[in-house]
Amino acid sequence: MDPVHADVLALAAREPFGRVIDLGCGRGQLCVALLEAGLAETALGLDRQEAALAQARHAAAGLAFEVEARDLAVAGRLDEADTVMMIDVLYQLDWAAQMALLRQAASVARSRIVLRMANPERLWRFRLTRGLERLFRRVWPNSGTHVNHLSLRHIVAVLAELGFAAEIAPCSRGTPFANVLLVARRGEI
Numbered sequence: 763m764d765p766v767h768a769d770v771l772a773l774a775a776r777e778p779f780g781r782v783i784d785l786g787c788g789r790g791q792l793c794v795a796l797l798e799a800g801l802a803e804t805a806l807g808l809d810r811q812e813a814a815l816a817q818a819r820h821a822a823a824g825l826a827f828e829v830e831a832r833d834l835a836v837a838g839r840l841d842e843a844d845t846v847m848m849i850d851v852l853y854q855l856d857w858a859a860q861m862a863l864l865r866q867a868a869s870v871a872r873s874r875i876v877l878r879m880a881n882p883e884r885l886w887r888f889r890l891t892r893g894l895e896r897l898f899r900r901v902w903p904n905s906g907t908h909v910n911h912l913s914l915r916h917i918v919a920v921l922a923e924l925g926f927a928a929e930i931a932p933c934s935r936g937t938p939f940a941n942v943l944l945v946a947r948r949g950e951i
Contacts, residue, residue, distance in 0.1 A: 765935040766878050774801035780844030786851035790818030797825045808832045835859040846871040849878045868924035875946040921946045
C-alpha cells in the first residue's frame with residue numbers, strides 16, 4: 763500500500779537499476795520486488811535490525827539478494843553499485859551521520875541515488891508526518907533514534923556538489939504525509 767513501491771518500480775522500469783545497494787532495507791521488500799520484476803541484477807540490503815534482515819533473507823530465497831547487519835550511523839565500507847537507495851533513512855540519523863551517509867552513497871553510486879524523505883515545505887503534511895514519527899518512534903520496529911529532517915534544498919545542494927542532479931516528485935499518493943521521491947543522477951548537472 764506504500765506509494766514508494768509503485769514509484770520506485772516505475773522508475774526502474776524506465777531505467778533498470780543494475781546492482782543495487784539499499785541502505786536501511788528493512789525487510790527487503792523493495793529489493794525483492796525489483797529482482798522479481800527483472801529491474802535489478804543484484805541487491806545488497808543493509809539494516810541494523812536483525813529480525814527484519816531475517817525476514818528479508820527468507821523472502822529473497824533464490825534471488826540475487828544479500829543482506830548485512832550494519833548501523834548506518836557508523837561509517838563502513840561499501841562496494842560500488844549502479845543504484846543506491848535510502849528510503850525513509852536519512853532523517854533517522856543525526857546531522858553529521860546524514861551528511862556522511864549521503865556522501866558515502868554518492869561515492870559508490872555509479873548512476874543514481876534514490877531517496878524517499880519528507881518535504882518540510884509541505885507545512886501541515888510535514889507537521890503530521892514528523893509528529894507521527896516522534897510519537898511512534900519508540901514502538902515502530904524500523905524507527906531510528908532521531909527525527910531530524912533536513913531541507914530538500916540542502917540535500918539537493920550537497921548532491922550537486924558531489925556531481926548529481928536531483929529531481930523531486932511527490933511520493934505520498936493516498937496518504938496524508940509529506941513524502942517525496944528524490945532521484946539524483948550522476949553527471950547530469
